[in-house]
Amino acid sequence: MSTELVWFKRDCRWRDHAALNAAAARGRVRCIYVIEPSLWQQADAALQHFEFVRESLEELDQAFRLHGGCLEIHHGELPEVLTKIWNETPFQRLYSHQETGNQFTYARDIAVTAWCKAHQIEWQEFAQFGVVRGLKNRNLWQSAWEKHMAAPIQHVETIQFWQGANSAYLHMPAPAHLKHNPARRQKGGRSLAIATLKNFLNTRSLGYRGGISSPLSAPDACSRLSPYLAWGCISMREVVQHTGKHINALSPQASKHRAGLQAFISRLYWHCHFIQKLESEPEIEWRNMHSGYDGLREEDFNHEYFDALKAARTGWPMVDACVIMLRETGWLNFRMRAMLVSVAAYPLWLHWRPVGEWLATQFLDYEPGIHWSQLQMQSGTTGINTTRVYNPVKQALDHDPHGRFVRQWLPAMQRVPNSWLLEPWKMPIEIQKQVGILVGQDIALPCVDLALATTESKNRLHARRKQDDVKAGKKAVIEKHASRKKSSTSKSRRSKIDEQLGFNF
Ligand SMILES: Cc1cc2nc3c(=O)[nH]c(=O)nc-3n(C[C@H](O)[C@H](O)[C@H](O)COP(=O)(O)OP(=O)(O)OC[C@H]3O[C@@H](n4cnc5c(N)ncnc54)[C@H](O)[C@@H]3O)c2cc1C
Structure with a gap:
């Protein structure tokens, strides 16, 4: 044999x-x-x-x-x-x-x-996901994804193992140089992956719609499946099919829950859509997706700003609290990840590569295909996505208006009165003395003037975007990487997907 x-x-x-x-x-x-x-x-x-x-x-x-x-x-x-x-x-x-x-x-x-x-x-x-090796173009990609996800889940009834293996129990000491293992991170293993999926589908997904943007509600409302998908403890097909069955079993009245789970399925699709970009063009781990943006930030890299970001000392409480939460737990929701990269890329004008390297070590769910594509997208170097600039003060107002999040992760913020939560650096010195907080010491001063630095960086980016050669280069990027996904409001398309996946939602 x-x-x-x-x-x-x-x-x-x-x-x-x-x-x-x-x-x-x-x-x-x-x-x-x-x-x-x-x-x-x-x-x-x-x-x-x-x-x-x-x-x-x-x-x-x-x-x-x-x-x-x-x-x-x-x-x-x-x-x-x-x-x-x-x-x-x-x-x-x-x-x-x-x-x-x-x-x-x-x-x-x-x-x-x-x-x-x-x-x-x-x-x-x-193929492990709905990612296609040797893909010529994106035209039939969506149907390939659907086909992969609709295929039966494979299970081996009996395995005849080779018997010459050393049967000592698995021993895996970590390489001594490796660093960073947050105490509060998710633990590995298939049983935890299954438990996380079940718990999400049965209970937590009720809060998916409306709950995934705020870093306060997101840890519960999001599925938290990302590390289990990234390290393959559960297959994408299993997650898609179990979610489909769950949606089918919902009562007609459960419209919010259904919408939330449909949005969740869309994200599972994005997972593979983003990985496909790196699969089709491995160089985007290192160089700009659109070469017209080469040289935009490379020469200006400010190491002091980068150190401040890594040390949670940018001075913008929402940013610094996110850095600490990430350091302590290995996880952050999508919007806050996007905000971190946006702050790095625009007001701090940092090139995405060193920022991405650092974040890769911080994210337990590090998945190169999603990671580098998102880094470039949030930094404006893909040439095909609209500029997304997240203002950290506005994000705090929208998603943490009472300061619960920033006070949880930045203890000094507990002494800052509510009226100065969003911009504590503007606190008059008398109030600083009154509450026992010294801005610039207990709380960092912002690295730059947010409004001015953001405007300047957007202008630089837009000036590039307007150049004829940059405009001309956009077509090739769209051809190679852009999604051909039809609008989710297209009912006939939706039901075709459902039919192929065996879902009725
Ligand atoms: C700069 C940046 C870097 C990122 N790096 C990674 C990474 O290394 N690994 C990673 O898994 N995700 C990454 N993401 C995407 C997203 O933030 C995480 O997938 C999500 O926060 C994980 O939590 P969850 O499993 O609870 O998500 P849910 O909202 O429950 O989503 C379910 C799954 O869908 C996929 N997914 C969700 N959002 C996205 C998205 N925007 N793009 C692609 N796939 C998505 C993930 O596999 C996720 O586990 C990144 C986002 C940004 C902005």
């Missing part, structure tokens, strides 16, 4: 795992995870990612043990690890999911392809 090697990467699950399924149908299965030193040396890696993966793999290993197998952990670079395994016990095929990762994983996959060719090994790679 043949030995089939399954390589686990960002797909820490056993259910709806196409690679495992295909291998189990063919022969004896040997399952490996490789701790690649160079991968964890990358600037976007953090200890929280490693620990989350470790927690998830522990559960995977336990599940395999119930069926007489185990997950093997190997240390080393690829393809050397494959050579070592192959020398021990030759295998015929390598199975894995496709990965839309960073420049390192892209180059490593090229090396693995060459190794497989040299050793006459067939490498079968399976």
Whole structure:
């Protein structure tokens, strides 16, 4: 009987795992995870990612043990690890999911392809999301996404495991150089992924509509599935199909709940839509999506402003509170992430790459395809999206008018009277003395004048946008990356999607 090697990467699950399924149908299965030193040396890696993966793999290993197998952990670079395994016990095929990762994983996959060719090994790679490898254009992308999500959830009834594996329990000490593991982050593992989905569908999703923008309500109202999707503890197909069933079971009166879940499904679609951009053009991890914006911010990078942002000392309470919440929990809702990047890109005029590297280590759910596309979109370098500038004072007024959020994460704000919550730096010195807060010390002074700096940065960006060569370059970006999704108000289209997905909502 043949030995089939399954390589686990960002797909820490056993259910709806196409690679495992295909291998189990063919022969004896040997399952490996490789701790690649160079991968964890990358600037976007953090200890929280490693620990989350470790927690998830522990559960995977336990599940395999119930069926007489185990997950093997190997240390080393690829393809050397494959050579070592192959020398021990030759295998015929390598199975894995496709990965839309960073420049390192892209180059490593090229090396693995060459190794497989040299050793006459067939490498079968399976789509993990609704992302299409080798996509020519976006025209049929939506139907490909729908087809992927509507396919049956795969489950292997019996796996015959290769028996030569060292059956020691999984041991994964973290590389010593890795940093940042928030105490209050979500924990890894498939059971927690399932519990989070159930809890969201049954209870929390009632607050999705209207609750996802404020950082006060968002931690409960949002699904919180992002790390489980990013590290593959649950498949996107499982989430889409369970949500579809849930929507179908709602009573006709539950219109707000239904609308919320439909909006949630749209975000699951965006997940793959954004990853597709990096899949189709891996260079956007490093360079502007639209080259007409090259040179816009690169030379002006102000390290003091960047340090202030990272240290939660920009002086804008909403921004600083978000930085601290993110540091403590590894998570922030979409609007607040967008606000952080907008503040970095406009008033602070920071190039998106260093900001994105730092945020990648802060986000437990770091997913390169979504991350770099969003960084560029919020910084105005895609050339195809309208300029989105989030004013942190307005965001505080809209989403934290009573200061509960900023006071939770910035203790000094507890002493600031309500009337100065939005712009505490404007507090007269007598009031500062009265309440025992010194602006510039207990609370940072804003790095720049918000209104002036924002106007100036928008003018610079718009001046670029008006240039003929920049206008001309827009078409190619639209052709390659823009969504062809029809408006959600188009009823006939909606029902076609529902029909294909087997939903009636
Ligand atoms: C600058 C920036 C960087 C981001 N980086 C990441 C990242 O590295 N990883 C990541 O998963 N999300 C990222 N997002 C998108 C979004 O903020 C998170 O997906 C969301 O906050 C995760 O929480 P949730 O699972 O509760 O979201 P929900 O609102 O419950 O959404 C469900 C799922 O849909 C997907 N999703 C939601 N919003 C978006 C979006 N705007 N674009 C693409 N997919 C979306 C995610 O997979 C999410 O888990 C980023 C957004 C910005 C503005």
